[in-house]
Amino acid sequence: MTVTLPDPAFAGREYPATQAYSVGREKVREFADAVGALHPAHHDIVVARGLGHPDLVAPPTFAVVIAQRAEAQYITDPAAGVDFSRVVHADERFTHHRPIVAGDELVTVLHVDSVVHRAGIAMVTTRCEISAVTADGHEPVSTVVSTLAVRGEGR
Amino acid sequence: MSDKPVLEQLAVGDVVGTRTLELDRPRLVRYAGASGDFNRIHWDEAFATGVGLPGVIAHGMLTMGSAVAVVEDWAGDPGAVVDYQTRFTRPVPVPADGTAAVEVTATIGAVDLEKRTARVDLTVVHDGAKVLGKAQALVRL
Numbered sequence: 001m002t003v004t005l006p007d008p009a010f011a012g013r014e015y016p017a018t019q020a021y022s023v024g025r026e027k028v029r030e031f032a033d034a035v036g037a038l039h040p041a042h043h044d045i046v047v048a049r050g051l052g053h054p055d056l057v058a059p060p061t062f063a064v065v066i067a068q069r070a071e072a073q074y075i076t077d078p079a080a081g082v083d084f085s086r087v088v089h090a091d092e093r094f095t096h097h098r099p100i101v102a103g104d105e106l107v108t109v110l111h112v113d114s115v116v117h118r119a120g121i122a123m124v125t126t127r128c129e130i131s132a133v134t135a136d137g138h139e140p141v142s143t144v145v146s147t148l149a150v151r152g153e154g155r
Numbered sequence: 156m157s158d159k160p161v162l163e164q165l166a167v168g169d170v171v172g173t174r175t176l177e178l179d180r181p182r183l184v185r186y187a188g189a190s191g192d193f194n195r196i197h198w199d200e201a202f203a204t205g206v207g208l209p210g211v212i213a214h215g216m217l218t219m220g221s222a223v224a225v226v227e228d229w230a231g232d233p234g235a236v237v238d239y240q241t242r243f244t245r246p247v248p249v250p251a252d253g254t255a256a257v258e259v260t261a262t263i264g265a266v267d268l269e270k271r272t273a274r275v276d277l278t279v280v281h282d283g284a285k286v287l288g289k290a291q292a293l294v295r296l
Contacts, residue, residue, distance in 0.1 A: 027189075034189035035220035036176065039227045041234070051232045060227070060236040060292070061220035065190055084194075085206055089215045093240035099233070 005122040005152045006081045008115045015073050015110040020133055021066045025102040028056045035059055048101070058100040064092070067128040067144040070108035074126060082124065082150060090123065090147040097140045105133040106141060113145070120152040159231040162266060162296045165273055169263040172225035176257040178213050178249050186217040200251065208246065213255065215243040218279060218286060222259045226275050226292045229261065235294050237272070242288035247281045257281045264291060271295055 025045075032042035037059045040047040048056050075082050100106070111127040125147045131138040160171070183197050192214055195202040203211050219241050227233040249255045257279060264276035277290035 031189045034182075034186045035217065035224065037220070037224045037227060037233070039224070039233050041232060051234065053234055057233045059220060059233060060223050060239045061216060064192075064216050064220075068191060089243050091240070091242040092216065092219060093238070095238045096234075096236070 004081045004083070005117055006115050006124050006150055007079065008117065010074065010080050010112045011115045013074070013112045015070070017107045017109050018070050018073075020105040020107050021069065023058060023100060023102050023104040023106065025056050027065075028058050028062065028102050031062050031065065032059050035061065053099060053101055055102040058102070060094055060096070061092075062100055063094055063096075063128075063130060063142045063144050066106055066108055066130055066142075067146065070110040070128050071126050071146065073110055074112055082148070086151045088149045088151070090149045092147075093143075093145045095143040095145075097142065100130075100141060104141065106130050107133060107138070117152075122150040122152065124148045124150060160229060160273070160296060162268060162271060162273060165263050165266050167263050167265060170260060171229045171263060171275065172259075172261040174222075174225045174259045176218070176221050176259060177254040178217070178221075178247060178257060179254040180211065180249060180251060183211065183213055183217065183249055186214055186220075190214070190216065192216065209248045211249050211251075212246040213249050215246075218247055218257060219243075219290070222257075222277050222279050222287065222290065223292055225259055225261050226277070226294060229275075230294045230296070235296065236292050237295050238293035239291070241277075241290040243286070244288040245281070245284055245286045247286050255281060257286065261292075 041057045109129045113125045128144040130142040260278040265274040275292045279287040
């Protein structure tokens with residue numbers, strides 16, 4: 001089997017904004033339950049509003065749900081050369097410009113920041129800029145940076 | 156919920172929370188559904204061993220997402236977590252029966268009185284070894 005590593009020529013690529021993702025209350029509750037996040041601001045609208053949020057607050061890693069959809073544009077492109085069976089998640093970072101809340105309509109612009117080959121392994125770093133659709137345009141909400149390690153031949 | 160922490164009263168090295176995560180196969184399946192990450196290595200034993208893993212392993216994002224709950228509870232507001240990052244240093248194998256225990260300890264790593272933030276460092280251990288590296292949550296207080 002010939003193993004190909006991700007194409008370095010994809011570094012620097014920016015994708016068009018995704019369709020809006022609608023953050024639903026039940027999805028926030030479902031995700032919070034799945035990670036054992038019991039804080040009532042994820043579950044109880046009265047508590048969330050009491051803390052000054054407009055609606056249920058998504059857990060800090062909820063943005064992965066949205067980021068993953070955007071990243072699929074790159075990962076599933078055969079030309080990108082990302083063999084998912086050889087992928088290991090190396091690191092992840094969420095920066096919240098404001099919390100994600102139920103009711104948000106979020107669009108994502110995916111960037112491939114780097115594709116680096118080193119000792120038979122490719123490190124691929126993507127960045128998702130997630131913003132809310134508002135009456136005046138777009139409001140920055142979260143930045144999600146993810147690095148995948150892709151093992152090459154004999155690794 | 157407990158009272159909100161006061162930045163001026165925090166010192167580097169303070170342990171602000173501990174928790175044991177009990178990860179079992181149903182939890183992995185639940186996380187797969189909630190997150191949309193249906194990679195077979197997280198629920199299909201034959202597939203996982205076929206790609207060289209010791210068996211089914213937990214989603215790194217499940218461990219990351221579960222560990223930070225201790226920080227949210229301490230902060231008193233999940234929206235106070237403004238930045239959260241980690242490296243995935245070691246997989247957590249989850250047996251077909253029973254659970255994999257993951258120990259989480261949250262410690263103050265830095266306090267910034269000007270920016271009104273505390274950095275909480277998470278030590279996340281399974282089977283005597285760290286499974287997350289440089290796991291840090293920045294909390295605005």
